[in-house]
Amino acid sequence: MTAVRTVPPPTSELITAVDRLWEAVTAGSEEAAGAVVFGALTAGAEPESVLLDVIAAVQARIGHEWAANRLTVAEEHAATAINDRVVAALAHHPVVRGAVRAEPCGRVTVSCVDGEWHAFPARLLAQVLALRGWEVDYLGAQVPTPHLVARLHRTAPVALALSASLAPRLATAHSAISAAQAAGVPVLVGGAAFGPDGRYARLLGADAWAEDARGAADRLAGGLVAPLPAHQPVDDLPHLADQEYTLVSRSAPRLVGAVMSGLAERFPSVRSYTEAQLQHTAEDTAHIVDFLGAALYTDDPDLFGGFLTWTAGVLAARAVPTASLLAALEVLRHELRDLPRAIGMLDHGRAAVTSPSAVPATVPHQYHGDPA
Structure with missing residues (x-):
């Protein structure tokens, strides 16, 4: 096996390029974004560093800003699309072609x-x-x-x-x-x-x-x-023999419907939600069920707990109280009361969200966009 190379930290020039590319993509300017990236190449930056220390760094920042509710879905999509086109153009730049x-x-x-x-x-x-x-x-x-x-x-x-x-x-x-x-x-x-x-x-x-x-x-x-x-x-994965993963994944639409029906009783504020808010709530519920399924597949409660902690942070940034998330978990617990592993996952997730020491987990946020 080849030893992993030691990668030096980004230079000040690359850090400056990150800031300039961020400004370009959030302004929606593909021309400016291309100028930043091609300028870094012309100035002597390694193509791999431009890809990973500049473009990828900006892409990660796009994700963090969406999660913090400082970028809209449309802004996130636009910035990501520009980055994607810049990467495609980069492949044909003379400096890159000469570096292969x-x-x-x-x-x-x-x-x-x-x-x-x-x-x-x-x-x-x-x-x-x-x-x-x-x-x-x-x-x-x-x-x-x-x-x-x-x-x-x-x-x-x-x-x-x-x-x-x-x-x-x-x-x-x-x-x-x-x-x-x-x-x-x-x-x-x-x-x-x-x-x-x-x-x-x-x-x-x-x-x-x-x-x-x-x-x-x-x-x-x-x-x-x-x-x-x-x-x-x-x-x-011998734990899959209990069929809980299969039962949850196949009943996902029914579980989402049950949560949406039960929220009105456990979280009365949902009764005044707009159609758009109800749609977002249903989408968030579907993600909760999906991640519960993933936790059952891997038999890892921390996978589910980490996702819920992250979700609570995203909802808080959008002024949605954690109580709505806990109410959804209560409905799911009732619906899945005959599945012991699922109940254990749900209880672990609730404890993770309500823990005084809970901090937002690092979970991908690509539910409304594509900043990977």
Whole structure:
């Protein structure tokens, strides 16, 4: 395995570029954004640093500002779209083309899991790998697993880099990992869905995990071990035998409806909500059910507790009291009263939200936008 390189902190010039790019994307100026990025290249910045220390840094800031209610959904979308187009243009800049490693490394497929629309992290990785000499087959967002595996059979890459930003995609990611390995292709995973330390990557049997694009490129450079013989995903997770994950995931629409009906009794303020507020409440409830399902799939109460803590912080930034979230949990607890693991998850989540020492968890916020 190749040693992970020590990355120096961003220079003052790159930090200045971050501030200028932030101003450009939040002003909605693609021309200004391009000028910042191309100017940094012309001034001598490494293309990989521009991608990861400037563009990715601004993308992360977009997410934080949305969560804090300082950017609207439309502003978030506009800023992300500009960043995406700048990355695409960057690939054709003469400095970037001249920086591509001459010796080819092999072919790698980069893809998002089925159901994952947030392709920005995968796009950044694809560009970094191209800089380092890989032939990259970039498939983008929302790739159904059967089509992904068929593509692997046709192209025979040395590895699949699989991206997922949201924990509810873990079950689908697990199926994709197992299917790719059955096709003889080792799988490196990344993205916030797999946990800050890659714990869910190990749980789901991925061949490797990387925290960011640099780490992924370093890991691929060292080579991946051939995958284990084919096995069924359920073999990795014996707790799924209780069927609680399946019951919750399949009854998600009913559970959302039950919460929306029960909130009026437990949180009377909802009776005066506008249609738009009711729609947002239903969307938030659907996310709660989705993350409960992810926690049941991984058998990790902290996954659910962390999401609820983050959600409470986002709601507070929008002047929505925590009581509404707790009321939703009460309804879910009643609806799922016959499922002991689900009840345990819900109780753990309530304790996390109401703890005096609770701090907002770092959870991806891509429910209304795409700042990955």
